[in-house]
Amino acid sequence: MLFYSFFKTLIGQQVTVELKNDLAITGILTSVDQFLNIKLDEIRAVDEAKYPHMMAVKNCFIRGSVVRYVQLPASAVDTALLQDAARREAQQPTTGGAH
C-alpha cells in the first residue's frame, strides 16, 4: 500500500519506467493501481530504433510485474514524508505482502 500511495502522489509527473527486458519508456504518469500497474501518457521509448513497435503508440498500460525501475524527478519526492511512512509501515504492515 505504501508504494501505491507514493506513486499516487507522483501522478502528473514525467517518469521513466525501465522494464525487466531493459526497455525504458518515458512518459507522464497518469495512473497506478494496487498491483503497481502503471499507465503513461505521451510516451517515448528511450531507444526508439531498437523497439520499432513502440513508434505508433502514444499511451500505454504497463503490467506491474514487468517493471524493474521507475525513475523519478528527485524534486517530486518528499523524502522525509516517505521515511516517516516507511517507519509506520514497518511497525504495522497494512495489506498482505504475500500474493
Next chain:
Amino acid sequence: MDNFIPQIFTTSASLVDSVDRKLLVVLRDGRKLIGVLRSFDQFANLVLQDTIERIYVGDAYGDIPRGIFIIRGENVVLLGEIDLDKEDELPLRQVPVEEILLAQREEMEARARREKLKNKLLHDQGFSVDFTETDLY
C-alpha cells in the same frame, strides 16, 4: 485473495478506457499482437478481437491474421494505444508474411549462434551454462 482492494474503490490504472480500442499488446515471449480490446480482468487477462500478429525484423514488418485471442495476464508486458495517424507514417515497410518469417528465422539463427558461442566461452572459463532465457520480449 480477500486482501485485494476492490478496484472500484481505488484510483485504478483501469483498462476500461481502452475497451473497444485498437491496441498493441506485447507478450513475454516477444510477440506483438494488434487487436481490439473487448474485455479484461484484475489479472490483466485480455480478450482481443480481429487480432493480427505483427513481426518486426530490421526496418520491415509482416502481419499474420489470428482472429480472437484470450491472453492470460501473466504473459502480458504492456498494452499500447495505437495512434492511427502515427501508424500511417511509420518509417517501416510492410512485406509479405513469407518474407518476414524468413527474415525472422535468420535473425533467430544468428542469435542462437551468438548464444552458443557465448556459452562455449563461458563454459571454457568454468561457468555453468544451463540457463535458458524464457522471457524473450
